[in-house]
Amino acid sequence: xTNNLDALAVAVLLVRELGDDAxxxxxxxxxxxxxxxxxxxxxxxxxxxxxxxxxxxxxxTPLPGTGPGVASHPGMTMH
Numbered sequence: 515x516t517n518n519l520d521a522l523a524v525a526v527l528l529v530r531e532l533g534d535d536a537x538x539x540x541x542x543x544x545x546x547x548x549x550x551x552x553x554x555x556x557x558x559x560x561x562x563x564x565x566x567x568x569x570x571x572x573x574x575t576p577l578p579g580t581g582p583g584v585a586s587h588p589g590m591t592m593h
Contacts, residue, residue, distance in 0.1 A: 521558055525565030536566040
């Protein structure tokens, strides 16, 4: 279970820092470790890659009253 939480934590950080490139970075690491026959580490990076894909495929839903155009809404003033 800890391994899954660790992979999710790494994926969250990668997606936050790299955006779409997080999948590429994690896939490259997976390939390197697979080539080195490090199965345990490769399994970890496979989980990271899949978590990155999952996070990127689900677009965050903006909260009401946020996002572009809110300040320009008639009747709303910026203080």
